[in-house]
Amino acid sequence: MHKKIGVIWGDCASKEIVAQALSVLEAIEKKYGHEFEYTKILMGGEAIDEMGEPLPQSQLNLCLEQDSVLLGAIGGPKWEGLPGHLRPEKGLLKLREGMGLYANNRPAKIWPQLSEASPLKKEIVDQGIDFIIVRELIGGAYFGKHELYEIDGEKIAMDTMPYSEHEIERIGKIAFETAQKRNKKLCMVDKHNVLETSRLWASVFDRLKEQYPDVEYSTMFVDNAAMQICKNPSQFDVIVTENLFGDILSDEASEITGSIGMIPSSSLGETSNGLYEPIHGSAPDIAGKDVINPIACILSAAMMLRYSFDMSKEADDIEQAVDSVLTKGYRTADMMSEGMKQVGTKEMGALIRKEIESC
Numbered sequence: 001m002h003k004k005i006g007v008i009w010g011d012c013a014s015k016e017i018v019a020q021a022l023s024v025l026e027a028i029e030k031k032y033g034h035e036f037e038y039t040k041i042l043m044g045g046e047a048i049d050e051m052g053e054p055l056p057q058s059q060l061n062l063c064l065e066q067d068s069v070l071l072g073a074i075g076g077p078k079w080e081g082l083p084g085h086l087r088p089e090k091g092l093l094k095l096r097e098g099m100g101l102y103a104n105n106r107p108a109k110i111w112p113q114l115s116e117a118s119p120l121k122k123e124i125v126d127q128g129i130d131f132i133i134v135r136e137l138i139g140g141a142y143f144g145k146h147e148l149y150e151i152d153g154e155k156i157a158m159d160t161m162p163y164s165e166h167e168i169e170r171i172g173k174i175a176f177e178t179a180q181k182r183n184k185k186l187c188m189v190d191k192h193n194v195l196e197t198s199r200l201w202a203s204v205f206d207r208l209k210e211q212y213p214d215v216e217y218s219t220m221f222v223d224n225a226a227m228q229i230c231k232n233p234s235q236f237d238v239i240v241t242e243n244l245f246g247d248i249l250s251d252e253a254s255e256i257t258g259s260i261g262m263i264p265s266s267s268l269g270e271t272s273n274g275l276y277e278p279i280h281g282s283a284p285d286i287a288g289k290d291v292i293n294p295i296a297c298i299l300s301a302a303m304m305l306r307y308s309f310d311m312s313k314e315a316d317d318i319e320q321a322v323d324s325v326l327t328k329g330y331r332t333a334d335m336m337s338e339g340m341k342q343v344g345t346k347e348m349g350a351l352i353r354k355e356i357e358s359c
């Protein structure tokens with residue numbers, strides 16, 4: 001099969017993980033006789049440096065022409081201090097919006113081999129951690145108005161958090177359908193005791209739930225959810241929430257599975273052209289040291305094969321290769337525990353590739 005893949009190499013430590021994901025995809029290409037055609041796309045700090053803005057229209061157009069897009073992560077200290085509309089992160093937001101990617105799927109699943117790396121107590125981990133955060137991705141505070149003004153010599157900042165009924169309904173449908181394919185439990189996380197947007201979310205979900213009687217539906221306040229994810233993560237199957245809450249809760253959920261460096265994500269809209277990226281950022285503190293964990297990026301590539309290209313056997317191969325490498329005791333520094341063998345980014349990528357080639 002021939003597929004066009006846009007590749008955003010990203011900033012800081014990102015290039016190190018994208019290189020490993022592409023190496024793994026190359027092994028899949030060879031094994032199955034596929035042809036992946038790669039197009040380099042500039043976004044984030046790299047685009048600011050080379051083209052003067054975080055996502056030039058030409059680069060967004062290139063993304064729209066692909067069958068899917070693979071991203072590492074963008075941003076870093078070099079671009080701190082730029083005005084909001086010129087920051088690297090603005091490029092990512094523009095990309096998600098421009099591709100219409102409203103549904104971000106962030107799995108929080110612990111690999112049994114990594115139970116020692118979780119910061120949670122063994123008895124909590126042993127109850128199981130396997131849930132998905134369905135995060136609304138192109139609405140809310142990240143897409144509201146951002147203003148800084150002065151009154152009587154004092155600076156005042158304001159960010160608005162708009163949501164319309166149709167934006168809530170479309171992500172709600174995805175969440176209920178995701179729950180139907182899993183253990184049929186959906187928890188909508190909001191702050192409806194305070195926020196008007198949350199009250200709208202709650203009323204739309206109250207209507208929607210009637211269409212999904214087979215799904216056990218509940219709601220939870222976001223502050224409680226943050227606590228419950230640490231205290232009793234096994235209670236969750238699917239969590240659905242708005243953009244900002246989902247961003248925060250998914251970092252928390254990733255860490256209890258052993259490392260943020262293990263969690264991939266898919267972002268989809270109405271077409272099969274999606275964006276696949278690890279949930280973490282560009283890890284500037286460890287850039288250039290060959291220590292960043294490439295697995296979240298490699299597993300994001302696997303999600304791309306599964307969800308955008310319908311290549312489930314190929315995706316299974318990658319996930320099984322990761323499983324074997326973890327079972328053999330190899331760990332990057334972020335998920336090290338006693339008795340395991342520490343390897344760098346390149347070696348981890350090479351080990352996963354070798355497993356694919358040999359199975």
Ligand SMILES: NC(=O)C1=CN([C@@H]2O[C@H](COP(=O)(O)OP(=O)(O)OC[C@H]3O[C@@H](n4cnc5c(N)ncnc54)[C@H](O)[C@@H]3O)[C@@H](O)[C@H]2O)C=CC1
Nearest residue numbers: 073074075076089261280281282283284285286292293334
């Ligand atoms: N999707 C994206 O492109 C995202 C970009 N960012 C940007 O990334 C930059 C850095 O942000 P931070 O808040 O430091 O978040 P971060 O996720 O880059 O790093 C947080 C901590 O986790 C560690 N870490 C992250 N991924 C890792 C991996 N794969 N292996 C091992 N350790 C890993 C880092 O070394 C750091 O100590 C900022 O400019 C931020 O805006 C942040 C989140 C998402």
Ligand SMILES: CC(C)CC(=O)C(=O)O
Nearest residue numbers: 089090092093247279280
């Ligand atoms: C960098 C932000 C735009 C988003 C973010 O932190 C995320 O999507 O995880």
Ligand SMILES: [Mg+2]
Nearest residue numbers: 247248251279
């Ligand atoms: Mg984030």
